[in-house]
Amino acid sequence: MVEEKKLLEKNILHLSNVHKAYGGNVVLEDIDFSLAKGEFCTMVGPSGHGKSTLLRLIIGQELPTSGEIYIEQERAMFSNPDRGVVYQQYSLFPHLSVMDNILLGMQLTHTPFEWRSNKSEYREKVRHYLDKVHLLEHEKKYPHELSGGMRQRVAILQTLIINPKIVLMDEPFGALDPGTREDMQLYLLELWDETKMTIIFITHDLEEAVFLGTRLLTVSRYYSDDRGSDQASHGSRVVTDLDLTKYMKQEISATDVKYTKVFRELIQKIRLEGFDPDYLQHIKDFNLKHADSFQTL
Amino acid sequence: MPKVPGFLGIHARPGFKLNILLALLPFLLLVGVYFFGSYYRLSINPDDKLLPSLPKMVNSVIKYAFTPDEDSGKLLMLDDTLSSLARIGTGILLSSSIGLFIGLYMGIFRGFKSLSLSFVNFISIIPPLAILPILFITFGVGDIGKIMLIFIGTCPMIIRDIYITVKKIPEEMITKSLTLGAKQHQIPWKIIFPQILPKLIDSVRLSLGAAWVYLIASESIASTNGLGYRIFLVRRYLAMDVIIPYVVWITLIGFLIDFGLIYVVKSRFPWYHKD
Numbered sequence: 325m326v327e328e329k330k331l332l333e334k335n336i337l338h339l340s341n342v343h344k345a346y347g348g349n350v351v352l353e354d355i356d357f358s359l360a361k362g363e364f365c366t367m368v369g370p371s372g373h374g375k376s377t378l379l380r381l382i383i384g385q386e387l388p389t390s391g392e393i394y395i396e397q398e399r400a401m402f403s404n405p406d407r408g409v410v411y412q413q414y415s416l417f418p419h420l421s422v423m424d425n426i427l428l429g430m431q432l433t434h435t436p437f438e439w440r441s442n443k444s445e446y447r448e449k450v451r452h453y454l455d456k457v458h459l460l461e462h463e464k465k466y467p468h469e470l471s472g473g474m475r476q477r478v479a480i481l482q483t484l485i486i487n488p489k490i491v492l493m494d495e496p497f498g499a500l501d502p503g504t505r506e507d508m509q510l511y512l513l514e515l516w517d518e519t520k521m522t523i524i525f526i527t528h529d530l531e532e533a534v535f536l537g538t539r540l541l542t543v544s545r546y547y548s549d550d551r552g553s554d555q556a557s558h559g560s561r562v563v564t565d566l567d568l569t570k571y572m573k574q575e576i577s578a579t580d581v582k583y584t585k586v587f588r589e590l591i592q593k594i595r596l597e598g599f600d601p602d603y604l605q606h607i608k609d610f611n612l613k614h615a616d617s618f619q620t621l
Numbered sequence: 622m623p624k625v626p627g628f629l630g631i632h633a634r635p636g637f638k639l640n641i642l643l644a645l646l647p648f649l650l651l652v653g654v655y656f657f658g659s660y661y662r663l664s665i666n667p668d669d670k671l672l673p674s675l676p677k678m679v680n681s682v683i684k685y686a687f688t689p690d691e692d693s694g695k696l697l698m699l700d701d702t703l704s705s706l707a708r709i710g711t712g713i714l715l716s717s718s719i720g721l722f723i724g725l726y727m728g729i730f731r732g733f734k735s736l737s738l739s740f741v742n743f744i745s746i747i748p749p750l751a752i753l754p755i756l757f758i759t760f761g762v763g764d765i766g767k768i769m770l771i772f773i774g775t776c777p778m779i780i781r782d783i784y785i786t787v788k789k790i791p792e793e794m795i796t797k798s799l800t801l802g803a804k805q806h807q808i809p810w811k812i813i814f815p816q817i818l819p820k821l822i823d824s825v826r827l828s829l830g831a832a833w834v835y836l837i838a839s840e841s842i843a844s845t846n847g848l849g850y851r852i853f854l855v856r857r858y859l860a861m862d863v864i865i866p867y868v869v870w871i872t873l874i875g876f877l878i879d880f881g882l883i884y885v886v887k888s889r890f891p892w893y894h895k896d
Contacts, residue, residue, distance in 0.1 A: 385796040403799035414793040418892050419816050432811065433802035468895035486802060 328618050331358040332397060336522050337382070337490055341620050342391035343559065344377055351377045353559030355391070357541065358616045359490075362520045366537030366568075368530055369544045370599050374560040375526045378543060379494050382524065383407045395489060405433070408488030412495045415479035416467040422478050423463040426450050429486035453481055457511070473504040477511065484519065493525045497532070509536055530591045535582055539614055540566045542598035549607045563610050564597045565617040673862035681862040685851075697851070698870070705848040706874070708764055709829075709836045712771025717825050719772075720779030725809050725817070727780070728787025729795070738784075745777030750838060762843035767836065774835045775828040782824040786817050819890040826882050833875060 332338045335358045342355040351374045359365055369375045380386045382393060384403040393400045395407070409415070416425050424431075430446050431439055454460045457477050467475055476496050483491055497505045509532060516523060527533050533540055542564035551558065571590055581587055596603050597611055605611075612619060626633045628643070635643060659672035686698040693700075723741070727734045753770055760766040790813060798812045840849030848871055855863045886893060 380796075383796060383800060385792065403796050405800060405802040407800055409797060409800050411793050411797070414791045415797060417794070417798075417812070417816070418895070419890070428798075429801035432798070432804075432807060466892040466895075468892055482801070488800065 328356075328358075328620070331616055331618060332394060335359055335616065336361040336396055337524075338392075338394040338397075339382070340392045340394075342378075342381060342388045342393060344374070344381060344386070345389045345559070350557070350559035352381070352388075352543075353561055354620065355543075355560075355562060356618050356620050357562055357565075358618065359522065359524070359539075360616055361522055363539050364516055364523045364525065364537050365539045365541060366525045366527060366533035367541045367543060368527060368533045368594065368598065369542055369560065370546070371528060373543055373545050375543050376494055379409075379492050379524070379526055382490075383409050383492055405429070405486055406489045408483035408486070408491045410476070410479050410483050410491065410493040410496045412498045415482065415496075416475060418467055421464050421466055422454070422459065422470070423447065423450060425467070425478060426453075426482045426485060429482065433486070450481075450485070453485070457481070471504075472500050473508055476500070476508060480512070480515065484515070484521065488521075490522045490524065493523065495527055496525075498528070505532075512536065530594055531582055531587075534568060534571075534587060534590055534594070537568050539616075540564065540568050540594065542594060544598040546598065546601050546604055547607055547610070548604040561607065561610075562612070563605065564594055565610075565612040565614045566594075567614045570613075670859040670861055673865070677862045678866050681860070682866045685863060685866075698867075701846055701848045701851050702870070702874070704764075704846045705836060705840065708767050708840075708847070709771060709832050711764075712768045712836070713775065713825060713829065713832055715768065716772045716776035716828070717779055717821060720776045720824075721783055721814075721821055724780045724783025725787055725813060727784045728790075729809055729813060734784075741777055741780050741784075744773075745781065747773075749774035749835060753839060753842070757843060767839040767844075770835045770839050771832045775832050778828050778831070779821075779824050782827075783817060783821060786820045787813055790816065819886045819893040822882050822886050826879055829875065829878065833871070837871075 328340065332340075337357075337359040339355050339357040342352060342357075343350070344352040355378065367375055367378070377386075381388050382400075384400060384407065387401070400406070417428065420428065427443075427446055427450060434442065451460060451463065454463055459474060459477060462470060462474065467478070470478065479496070497508050500508060513536065515521075525533070525536060527536075541562050543560045544563045545558065545560045547561060547563050549558065571586055593611075597605065607619075610619070627635050627639050655672065656675070659674055662669045662672050663674055682698075686696065689695060690697050723737060727737055727741075749770055752773070753766075756769045756773070757766045760769050795808060795812070798808060803812060836847075837849030837852075840847040841853035844850035848867060852864045852867050
């Protein structure tokens, strides 16, 4: 394991000793996590074990009870444009057309005068992107007129167009049918390959997590420590932290990889370590193999 | 093939023609019963005032709506309508703009909510008509007293409506706009206001009913013109031939305003009430 200070200096996002409790209910306990620029980090864990809470802490919708979150070594506070977010729902504003939804970020960050003089230029830029994802003909439609997949493509454009340092996604494809979902996974991988942006992607689908990510975290309450194995009293921790590129060096768009033996076995292992209530690892034995992994005990 | 019932039961699906016929039926019934009663009473006593005949009401409408008044030289019905509309319009404009402002800030800023929620709830329980004397003493019996009654009667309702609507907007949406670069002061007016504007119009529609009550009540007590003033004035002479056309006219105005507002919501906010 590396020295924490070096990680903080090297990486774009750094969480040190982050706790979150609501009243007496501890949700997250001692989350240590450092993420390098350009990484596609997927995050899995049983439902109700604090994945979304962790996301809210990172984007600044809530502040941690204790511990620090740094973005490029600066203490991160409430939400700002450094951190973009794509939700499963509510990413798009119902009263704005596709075009206006995507333009919103730029409109908000410009003075009305600047906005008026640059508007047509930005519109052209958005049209160019919309054309690439076959949504140009829908630019005047409202979100309720779009299919789920279209909506998420618009939401991703809306987030990326203002170039956030990190993009967080909370089960963005969770409500899509399997076919659309696979299309969206490939679309996202292409975008990531093009822009080399830093992504944290929450999903409850292990297959999706292993397929998309370069790094995988499992956040789970199923572990044991010296206080015993009473899961009700302790919060979730990072129990698995893997460098997925070591397992699969796949070509982008090769969805066939999902049927290989390595892929299957890896999923079995992740499921055992994070999702099995009867398989409780001690905190000293967590599977934290990623080079950037660290643990403050 | 089994037949779907047209009218009775939970499975009934009235067709187009039946729909119109059913909608018209209560109106026809009311008008029919009225004229039957009117004809019956007038045939017994030609001077009966309770249910005046159609020609008598038409005469009164000609007198009030199309003939200048002997004293003032004004067309009374037009004058009454314009003064009443000015009062109710000013009152509603005032209560909807202030209600919007307070409701919006209460829904978004928790500090402001702590400051105002209990007070708004307290104010909304005061029966507005009970404080009408206070309003008349404070603001005078002129237009301002009446406008204040409409304002106090409708504003708490609009505040609470807007507050609840803003509360229902998921927190994710506010976080989302902050991540897109919105400043705190942009959240109420650039992000939330455009989303609740159609709801504000709906809220105004609902409060107009109450606004009419307050308008007519205040005009009936102290006024020199207005629709409410007129019907209470002619009540002294049991002039049903004036009261009934005035009531129909008030109803028609209310209906047209409501219809207009529905139209605005439907045509300008196609995304409203859609998921």
